[in-house]
Amino acid sequence: MQKHIFYIFLLFLLSCTQVTEIALPEANKILIINSFFCPDSIWRVQVSVPDKVDNPTPVLPGFEAATVEIWEEGVSIGKLQHIGKGNYTLNEKPKQGKKYKIQVSAEGYPPAAAESYVPDSVVHVTGAGVDWNNAIPTTDPFIGVYSVYPLHIDFIEPKGEGNFYYLSFYYYDSCSNINWLYPDRRRNFVAGNDPIIDPISKKIWYILFNDEKIEGKSYSLSMYDNDGTKYDMKSVCNNPPFRHNYIEYYADFQNVSPEMYRFISSYYIQAKNFTDPFAIYSNVYSNVKGGRGIFAGYTVKQVLIFKGEIEY
DSSP states (O other): OHHHHHHHHHHHHHHTOOOOOOOOOOOOOOOEEEEEEOTTSOEEEEEEOOOOTTOOOOOOOBOOSOEEEEEETTEEEEEOEEEETTEEEESOOOOTTOEEEEEEEETTEEEEEEEEEOOSOOOEEEEEEEOTTOOEEEEETTTEEEEEEEEEEEEEOOSSSOOEEEEEEEEEEOTTSSSTTSOEEEEEOEEOOOTTBOTTHHHHSSEEEESTTTTTOEEEEEEEEOTHHHHHHHHHHTSTTOOOOEEEEEEEEEEEOHHHHHHHHHHHHHHHHTTOTTSOOOOOOOOOBTSEEEEEEEEEEEEEEEEEEOOO
């Protein structure tokens, strides 16, 4: 009797079972806007949308059906033309000291907008150099012992509170070519313990700082070049037929908007923490309302640090 009751109860359960389809959420319906702009280049904006949830590729697909419009000090300066793969351009250049707004719309997506400005000043550089003859031994827990070389840039900080700076370094050589007609550009990594440098710079090998302590003053920024420059020259340029050691070493001294400063800081923090399982996750900064991405202005001054032969 108990067995019959169990079968009847099981049949009751099965008869009450039904298949329910669960709709998985689609990728966020947002527009992603990316544009760094300065007076040296025409307007360029990249528009994309999030990829499908089940697609593991990190590359975002370009969006080709958007309307992109730029406003200068509240007045429209035109709509950008799509040139392929989600890239939009306008044959005008941003102006120093001006405020800008971007508005992007597309059918089926919420409109997105962002605001930023081009800083009103370009830093005045009075000198720069690197001492290749003064190698300073340094120890790293991951890569062991290596050398760094003192590097400095002297400049006059423009008056006016709220200036933010970002320095990136690179050099040219012709190790992959027979002559100097087509030099290769190689990015270089620089760090420093100068008191005005943002502490995050010690982790990312790029230089970030603001004018809080040096507003309107002359200053000599102390940094150091890592051993990568000499190592690259030795490993790449010391092979036939490229046995030479001539380089041109530069820095891009950029006066950036607060939006660009926050984006760069957060981007490199996330990139640095990506391989650290104990790091605290942080989002990359975005100033785009209604979407994601970055829209930020800057000015740039190219600084020659060294030109000539480098011993290795």
